Amino acid sequence: MTTDTEHGIRIQAAAGKTASRKASPMFTTGEIRKVFTDWAPRYDATHAWRTLKRREARLALGVQPGDRVIEIACGTGLNFPHLRQLVGDLGQLVGVDLTPAMLEVARESASRNGWKNVEVREADAADLPFPAASFDKAFCAFALNIIPEYERAVAEVMRVLVPGGRFVALEMRSMDTQSWSGWTARLAHRFMRVCTVDGSHRSLEAIQRAFPDVQVRPYWAGMLYVAVAKKSRVGSAWPS
Template identity: 30%
Template sequence: MAEKYSRFAPFYDLLSGEFPVYRAGRVLGIRSLDLEPGHQVLDLACGTGLNFAHLQDRIGPSGTIVGIDRSAEMLAQARRKADRRGWSNIILLQADATTSSAASLSASIASRGGKDLSDATLATYALSLMKPWEAAWETMKDLTAPSGSLCVVDMQDPASRIPGMTALARVACRLGGADITVQPWQGLERDCTQVTGAAARGGHLQVRTGRRRP
């Protein structure tokens, strides 16, 4: 899976269906996080940094974005994006969230000038790509400060009655390597308090936000 994303990293933003479909879920998810200027937010499987502009609008230059991804090529695109925009408050780490310990990741973040635990964490269209996604969820949760906010944005079969919509969504997810059936936001619903939900694009995009138990 990492190899696929590495090959297509230079073209990912053009091929991802961001503006017609997936941007809507990012916007809903990031709006639902309790972000303030100066906060540190962790973007799990950040890819090319498609969340970064939305996050910068909320945390400002005094905040910090920590991006973690398995693919060095995707991270290189994220770094280019940050450099073009003059964002100097971004820490990027190459790591597999399903196998890396939260303790080691926390230490790496702190060594680069970040806080060992983030005020908020999010995973957009990421956990459904990971096996086992539960391991990545535990890592994400353990990198969040007590009472910090967490958000999962992911996909399921759309409820739309438009002919072919479900088949198209399934094909798109299969091509991207996502398992549209796993519903990883269930981990957040189980483990967090003050859970809220939202949906977009005929229910294809699912958003869950909550707080880590203190």
């Protein structure tokens, strides 16, 4: 059961309960860890709908065999099979997440598939434990809207990317539906609510401020977007 809040959003937990907080920040890191710890065993089964547009987002990364790729808020590793295939045997895939229970599922998946070059680490996206210029590509799907310090997280992605590196984010975006009418407005409002979209989180704007070159591919009347952000090369702009 879910209930409306005037300005807040919620994470719909596996038990059917919701965690709701006023916006900015939406949740503390402790709250996020608790909810997703409870969710971990059933996350993949209950979130199949969130595979929508993931393929487009992954392909937008432009991963080459041998690339070093980091996935921010990797969760249970839903994207690992696809990203691992792209980096190949000579590349490296690192997934970071705040919740040990989610990472345990991801770690078991990597072990079961024999992926020696896939690593998972517990880390806050706003404080990544990697040196600058550690990765060629960075990926994040449906997570920026629930990261309390999402602007710092975007800055951290920029920091750990090599010059010329690429960051792709797949995310929901709050929409102004006041001018909409009838079932479209009701559907949009409910969809954004369930997807934990909060109007105070301006994740796309944060990406556009941090990166010099950002292309946005909107879907579903702009409620869903894929942002392809490119870090400048040293001494030159990213080639067109």
